[in-house]
Amino acid sequence: MMITSRDNELIKEVSKLISASKYRKKSNCFVAEGVRLCRDAASSGALIKSFLYTSEAAEKYNEELCIISKAAASSAEISRELYDRLSDTGSPQGFLCVIDMNSTPRLNEISISGKYAALENIQDPSNLGTILRTAEALGVDGVILSEGCCDIFSPKVVRGSMGAVFRLPFMQVKSMADFVRIQTSSGAVCYASAPRDAEDIENIDFSGGAIMLIGNEGNGLKEETISCCTKRVKINMKGRAESLNAAAAAAILLYRLLS
Amino acid sequence: MMITSRDNELIKEVSKLISASKYRKKSNCFVAEGVRLCRDAASSGALIKSFLYTSEAAEKYNEELCIISKAAASSAEISRELYDRLSDTGSPQGFLCVIDMNSTPRLNEISISGKYAALENIQDPSNLGTILRTAEALGVDGVILSEGCCDIFSPKVVRGSMGAVFRLPFMQVKSMADFVRIQTSSGAVCYASAPRDAEDIENIDFSGGAIMLIGNEGNGLKEETISCCTKRVKINMKGRAESLNAAAAAAILLYRLLS
Numbered sequence: 001m002m003i004t005s006r007d008n009e010l011i012k013e014v015s016k017l018i019s020a021s022k023y024r025k026k027s028n029c030f031v032a033e034g035v036r037l038c039r040d041a042a043s044s045g046a047l048i049k050s051f052l053y054t055s056e057a058a059e060k061y062n063e064e065l066c067i068i069s070k071a072a073a074s075s076a077e078i079s080r081e082l083y084d085r086l087s088d089t090g091s092p093q094g095f096l097c098v099i100d101m102n103s104t105p106r107l108n109e110i111s112i113s114g115k116y117a118a119l120e121n122i123q124d125p126s127n128l129g130t131i132l133r134t135a136e137a138l139g140v141d142g143v144i145l146s147e148g149c150c151d152i153f154s155p156k157v158v159r160g161s162m163g164a165v166f167r168l169p170f171m172q173v174k175s176m177a178d179f180v181r182i183q184t185s186s187g188a189v190c191y192a193s194a195p196r197d198a199e200d201i202e203n204i205d206f207s208g209g210a211i212m213l214i215g216n217e218g219n220g221l222k223e224e225t226i227s228c229c230t231k232r233v234k235i236n237m238k239g240r241a242e243s244l245n246a247a248a249a250a251a252i253l254l255y256r257l258l259s
Numbered sequence: 260m261m262i263t264s265r266d267n268e269l270i271k272e273v274s275k276l277i278s279a280s281k282y283r284k285k286s287n288c289f290v291a292e293g294v295r296l297c298r299d300a301a302s303s304g305a306l307i308k309s310f311l312y313t314s315e316a317a318e319k320y321n322e323e324l325c326i327i328s329k330a331a332a333s334s335a336e337i338s339r340e341l342y343d344r345l346s347d348t349g350s351p352q353g354f355l356c357v358i359d360m361n362s363t364p365r366l367n368e369i370s371i372s373g374k375y376a377a378l379e380n381i382q383d384p385s386n387l388g389t390i391l392r393t394a395e396a397l398g399v400d401g402v403i404l405s406e407g408c409c410d411i412f413s414p415k416v417v418r419g420s421m422g423a424v425f426r427l428p429f430m431q432v433k434s435m436a437d438f439v440r441i442q443t444s445s446g447a448v449c450y451a452s453a454p455r456d457a458e459d460i461e462n463i464d465f466s467g468g469a470i471m472l473i474g475n476e477g478n479g480l481k482e483e484t485i486s487c488c489t490k491r492v493k494i495n496m497k498g499r500a501e502s503l504n505a506a507a508a509a510a511i512l513l514y515r516l517l518s
Binding site: 126130133134135136137138139140160167202235236237238239240243244245247248249250251252255258259 | 385389392393394395396397398399419426461494495496497498499502503504506507508509510511514517518
């Protein structure tokens with residue numbers, strides 16, 4: 001039976017999951033929207049609690065429909081009108097999954113030979129999504145997020161990450177400074193991306209394991225966090241002494257870390 | 260006298276300049292919004308035809324108000340209500356300039372020892388803005404844009420570029436392939452960012468002048484354009500064989516070009 005009513009319990013739930021970070025945390029679920037993201041969720045083994053689709057999308061993306069329906073605990077058709085009202089994208093494709101957060105990969109321990117990105121208070125969802133996508137493409141082993149980062153399970157981050165949230169292990173930490181203290185004391189090398197008195201990333205040997213710390217869009221890393229790191233590093237900019245966008249800076253830093 | 264009416268000719272003009280690329284081209288003007296962008300316009304020597312501000316903004320940013328008013332051919336106060344209706348940003352700051360396109364820097368010739376970014380059909384305004392900002396920060400000498408790129412003077416690009424449009428010389432070309440043909444025949448080195456059968460950017464000596472070609476978000480560079488280039492290059496990705504976001508890829512490519 002097709003869902004057409006806004007008063008349907010599942011629809012009310014999806015709507016809250018899309019708009020409210022608090023509700024996502026409470027219910028331990030999030031929403032992935034779009035054909036590709038839903039298929040990524042299915043193929044990555046994420047636990048899909050509900051799969052909603054419009055009849056137009058079911059016809060157009062039949063192969064994906066089969067894969068996702070098979071992986072989902074429950075599936076239901078929903079009217080186009082209701083879907084468009086729910087969706088937070090400009091051009092809704094008609095596929096939407098409710099996913100159990102706990103079924104996405106977590107980073108449980110830091111390996112001394114691994115390469116990691118640690119993000120402190122990245123606030124813009126587009127930036128966080130792009131950084132996760134970049135980290136996955138370049139081959140980072142995992143991502144550490146401070147509590148002050150925007151919600152990794154917000155629809156914008158999930159979309160911007162191109163599904164990296166389904167595959168790239170992450171860890172959330174209360175205090176980045178405490179995390180860095182613990183890591184350096186067990187022998188990990190932590191680089192603070194912080195331009196002042198810093199070494200040019202071109203002069204650093206990144207052949208071993210390391211954690212690259214990247215800070216907030218406007219303010220960079222906290223002084224306390226920087227002071228716990230092994231070394232300050234910077235991107236040498238020949239142009240106007242103007243900071244790069246956080247996602248562009250992260251791309252360069254992580255590229256050097258991994259190359 | 261404060262402007263309060265939507266029927267005011269200047270307001271109608273600004274509204275069209277914000278929303279319509281065609282109208283920008285026709286009138287050779289564009290709009291820069293926000294305190295920082297307007298100040299950047301003034302300090303870069305761009306020709307500011309009209310400067311509009313709310314009384315709240317005038318009070319809050321008095322120093323900037325003086326600088327911008329001095330540079331502007333005309334200035335006028337506008338009601339907060341009207342400003343908020345005009346603005347296309349989420350949190351309008353109350354400063355807006357109408358700028359003469361022809362007063363921003365153009366790239367008139369390519370120097371054999373210079374470093375350039377050539378962008379073919381970059382379609383997303385956020386990506387184009389970020390790439391311009393990155394290009395300026397890293398010290399690129401100029402940018403070449405194909406006709407298929409989104410409008411460099413759209414409010415989103417101007418904002419995302421953090422004012423790079425006021426300082427970074429650019430050139431628009433009808434056909435990128437033709438441009439590349441001409442450049443290579445006069446001895447310039449053109450690198451096509453195109454993953455297939457390409458050389459890893461780590462193995463390339465970028466010490467001389469060069470033009471780095473970057474293609475469309477979904478489709479990359481056109482085959483014809485690639486075939487005119489000196490060499491195909493790629494970013495070595497250790498992770499999932501998944502392409503980077505266009506702006507992240509451009510950051511890495513331009514960083515290597517300039518470092």
